[in-house]
Amino acid sequence: MTDYVTFVVALKAVTLVLGGLITYFATNAYRRTGSRPIGFLAVGFGFVTLGSLLAGAxxxxxxxxxxxxxxxxxxxVAIGFGVITYSLYE
Known part of the structure; x- marks a missing residue:
């Protein structure tokens, strides 16, 4: 059981780091360009990352x-993917 929990915590940490980086880069791109779809993309990835963080915590x-x-x-995650879908549609 301990190995399983350690593995899940490690994967959540990787998800948090990568999701945080994607959100950070998308936010920077939005600030540079002012593009609404990129802003929604950043928000969507933020929700997906937040879901992983809050679930683990x-x-x-x-x-x-x-x-x-x-x-x-x-x-x-469903809200985040909905926002990401909207960002790609817009």
Whole structure:
């Protein structure tokens, strides 16, 4: 069980770093260009990254059950992908 938790925490950390970098680069691109779609892209990736962060924190720090954690993560990821889809449509 310990190896599993360690592996999940490591993957969440990688997801947080990469998602944070994508959000950062998209935000910088939005500031340079002022392009609304790129701004929405940054917000969308921010939601996806936030979903991963909050899910991991809710489980590890606050001991929420796995079902609640999955609900939080899935909701934020779905919102993020919706915003990303909108950014590509616009």
């Amino acid at each position: 809710a489980h590890q720090a606050f001991g929420l059950p796995v079902n609640a954690v999955l609900l939080i993560e899935s909701a934020l």
